[in-house]
Amino acid sequence: MLRNKEICFFLTSTVLILGIGMLLGYMHSPVTAVYIVIVGGSLASCYMVWMAWRYQRIIQLSGYLRKIMAGDTALDVRDNREGDLSILKNEIYKMTRMLSEQQEGLQKDKEKLTDAISDISHQIKTPLTSMTVMADLLSNPNIETEKRHEFTYHIRRQLERMEWLVSSLLKLSKIDAGTTLFSKEKVEVDQLIQEVVAPMEIPVELKEIELEIEEKPGVTFIGDKNWTKEACINILKNAIEHTPHGGKVSISYEENAIFTEIRINDNGKGIEKAELPHIFKRFYKGSQAADGSVGIGLAMAYSIVANQQGDIEVISESGKGTTFLIKFYQGEAAR
Template identity: 60%
Template structure:
């Protein structure tokens, strides 16, 4: 403590004051009075030094605590319930410690999630890349039949398109997760949005001879981003088309009230097994009825887009009877 310059100056000042006061008392009163003043000064200086030493010990303890925090040890607790600036400082340090601990935990979770994502992506890319490498080797054979050559070329093109779609979808999902995409808050007329979402699926539905029924008020709307919401609906409708048999029916209804705008998409297809329902919006999850070549990313993207716009999506399904998606866009954050 005495190595600190401010303590040295304080002690020197107090001693000078004590000596001066004792001298004045001796000159003005008596030797006994000067002795009393001197002893009283010594007691006051001692109490001051003891209190200062206590405060410095507390500050030193906080300093050691901060060093342990910097080394990654967040287990210590220096809280107390006393009053005063030192106690307030202790509690503030504890709050910062909790924030740092939570931040460290979130970073660790992000690292694990990133590792899992990279593993999933590499797994998804491994199969088409291996297939293309094999077909590329076969194409290098000059004796290969022309019909086989054309077949392998088409297969390579299909695999490349699949990889392109996967990379594009993952990039979009990553931007949504990172919060770098700013969704617009514009009036979206639901019937117009549904028409845009259905357009890319008209040919697949015609091939399977499926019929589409759209019902609801033509004036239904909500505040959101038209293009991104169309992409979410395309992924949901695509799922319905793929899991509905030839000649099936896909229904879309829309309604609006004071709390939310609701869109319901329903099919009479195979349905989703009960054990798969809690996981269908999980990235890369493929249920028992997933088609061959499915990546398991379309519904995950739809979920991220909808929930990022103050929306919610739920699904109900009965095996062999069909699936129903309930989408709600809330008018206010509750």
């Protein structure tokens, strides 16, 4: 403690003041000089005892901080007493809890990144292996023309699948990183649905699916039209994939004072109750997933709608079809 220049200055000043006071008091009377020495010395002693106690508390806090810097964020240094040191201890505790939460968040992000890389590697590895095998077969000059066309077709399909996967993952990464700017404009739902249905006409025709659209002019919401179209296409694509040949898919929408809702319904296989909480997770494929499904379309749809402060709900029962409810709240327009 005596190495502290401030304390040394205090002691020097105290001795000097006591000396001057003692001399002045002695000029008055020796008794006065004694009283001054006793009172001044007592006050200085009390101050030094208090300073020593305070110094020990500061050393203790320094030890806490060293432990925190070493990674021990479980320390509870809270102090409910009054005083500046107690306030400082409480602030240190708050900082420690904040650092602990940030550390946990970073660890979870690392785990998610590791899982994502593992999933992506698995998804890309399968078509790459398949294409490598077919490329080796195509290198045989004696291969039949029919087989050559078949292998070429399958390689092209695998490349298209990989291109879609990479494109989707890049979009999801941008959304997760917060670099995607969602515009807030007035979107006409009937026009949006027309643009959603257009790229799905061929799959609908091939499966002879009855596509019913309940048109209601004038229904609008505030959001990003292009990104919302992407989300709706993914949901409609999922509905078509899970609808049997000759089945039915219906699209309806309505607007009220609270939200605008888009409903996409199919009479397909439905979703098991146990699988419902997981269908929006990336790379999750349920028991009814179509062949070649990657499990990323619904995850992207969820991220797009959620980043526009909307909601997606699912109502489904195995064997009785599925309904997706997409909601955009009117209050978001004022934000």
